[in-house]
Amino acid sequence: MIDRSRSQSLFDEAKNYFPGGVNSPVRAFKSVNGPPVFVKHGSGPYIYDEDDNEYLDFCCSWGPLILGHDHPSVRAAVIDTVKSGTSFGTPTIHGNRLGKLIIDNHSFIERMRFVSSGTEAVMSAIRLARGYTGRSKIIKFEGCYHGHVDSLLVKAGSGLATFGVGSSAGIPPSFVKETIVLQLDDEPALEEAFHIHKQDLAAVIIEPIPANNGLLLQRDEFLRKVRDLCTQYDVLLIFDEVISGFRVGFEGAAGTYNIKPDLITFGKVIGGGLPVGAFAGSQHIMRHIAPEGPVYQAGTLSANPVAMAAGYAALQEVLKEGFYQDLASKVKTLTDPINSHAEEHKFPVTVRSIGSIFWICFSRESIRRADQINSESMEHFKKLHSILMAAGIYLGPSGYEVGFVSSAHTHLQLTNASKIICQSLDQIFS
């Protein structure tokens, strides 16, 4: 085993300051072995922990780092901008630059507002949808994560699918009542929910590429059905593209499926590794936001100039010719050999992917709904995670989480990683 003693003692210390020793729960390594790694620095596709272990990083800060760590142009933009101060609470040219770059290159949106996280983007988009329609209820799908917004921390209850229960303590029952939870991949349930609630429905929110509970790639027809029903009943469709935005293509899932949602939420990649989120849509809908309209939304650090400059530098890189094709081919270099190996040895493993997102799934069945994931298979993930950590490969510490490949990963590194993953599977299933 590699030495992680400094991480262990830092984690023990952190428990004196933070509940569970962390500032975001999945970081605590609850579903895998050992202490969380305290990362000291990152460079390209690698991270280095406080014990000086090197790992090829497939977590990439949970998605923002599409260019890998410490990309030269993002670093230069941050350093350059920070020399003029860090925050003014006024508009700056940096917000205009990033806004223009996005709106000029994204054909599904006309106006946007910057916020500081994905959660904030979703929370604000929901309020806008309610303010715009004058209705209150929201449909969401089991297995889609939309940040820690009260009314979206709701999961399907047992029995009648349309009555949800809070998935966290502290969610008032009156909020839970405003959220209808459906399974993905189920058109009849969707039609029924529209039929029952049509008078009260403000919006349907979906991760069009659900990537927070495995990678539950949807059928094109299902996504189109969601769009059609929203149009038919005058309900707003919100694509939560906090992961998929600028990740599976500049126009995200909207561009990939060629479906126009009414609102899109962004986060992660949009800030180049700094805290940025945004929500966006047509001019007609977005003008309901204050100060143009009656829906209040504000932020002291919104469109922070340093974060805007980082996002601008990062998005300029992804707009370069061939960027997304290169990334997608890198993912295949990683996943194809693992899939062939698993197939050949009849291991219950498939690696699913779209763009530069991948998920190691311990099943050979096609999985499109959260309730099709076998929770017992997560024991395999736990073993895999330990073996890979020891071999210098870092996956996010939960089998429900997807992995990310960045443009800094090379084909050679990915080929090597895929060999190590195949050997690990041999070890797990022999």
Ligand SMILES: *Cc1c(COP(=O)(O)O)cnc(C)c1O
């Ligand atoms: C990460 C994520 C969020 C929440 O974003 P934060 O920046 O963590 O608040 C919301 N929706 C989706 C789809 C996400 O992946």
